[in-house]
Amino acid sequence: MAEQLPHPLRSDAQDNRDRVLDAARALFSERGLDVPMRLIAREAGVGPATLYRRFPTKQTLIDEAFIDELAACRRIVEESCADTDPWRGFTSAxxxxxxxxxxxxxxVNAFMSANPEADTFTEHRISLHRQLSHLAQRAKRAGALRRDFVMDDLVLVLLAGRGLSSILPSSREARARRFASLAIDAFRERGAELVAAHRPR
Incomplete structure (x- = not known):
């Protein structure tokens, strides 16, 4: 008998899963990992039976939420690195x-404090650091990224940006974009905008 391939989730089941994970990440961020499962179900707009059918234990939910978080991070970096314009890709990242x-x-902080030896996170960080370093070199060669830039500068910006998680959720994204814009201006090579403006089209 041929091996049965796993079936993709139905659209409603996928929607429920996504809403549960979104609610879980938000509540874990605000209250830590001790948030009751019933509260997560209520915030996601699903019944407890639906929640437990997809995530039989809280640890299962925590692990899947973290895996999705890493996937989102990786997607940002990989899409940025694939951009043919290295400066645009760098700023997008x-x-x-x-x-x-x-x-x-x-x-992420709550997860890492509960799982201090999470090898997956270490491997993820090393891999993305390598990809971003290569993208930065491309942006330097294009004359857009300041020549004295080092990867520790980007790490410093991301570490400083962690403080944004303490801002009210309603204004957090706008503040994060403003913070990123200021960092990007600091990283830009002087005169790069003028060169781009006079480049033949």
Whole structure:
């Protein structure tokens, strides 16, 4: 008998899963990992039976939420690195990561404090650091990124951006985008805008 392939979730089931994960990340960010499952179900707008059918234990929910968080982070970096314009890709990565960190950093911090030896996170960080370093070199060669930039500068910006997670959720994303814009201006090579403006089209 041929091996049965897993079936994708129905659209309503996928919608329920996404809403549960979104609610879980938001509550974990604000209140830590001790949030009751029933509260997560209520915030997601699903019944407890639906929640437990997809996530039989809280640890399952925590792990899947964290995996989704890493996937979102990786997607931002990979899409930025794929941009044919390295400066545009570099700035897109900064903005995307700042917004993501501001939105869910509290959850990431809570997860890492409960799982201090999470090898998946270490591997993820090393891989994305390598990709962003390569993108930065491309942006330097294009004359758009300041020549004295080092990757520790970007790490410093992302670390500083963690403070945005303490802002009210309603204004967090706008503040994160503003913070990213200021960082991008600091990273821009002097005269790069003038060169771009006079470049033949």
């Amino acid at each position: 900064i903005e995307g990561l700042c917004v993501l960190n501001a939105r869910n950093q509290g959850f």
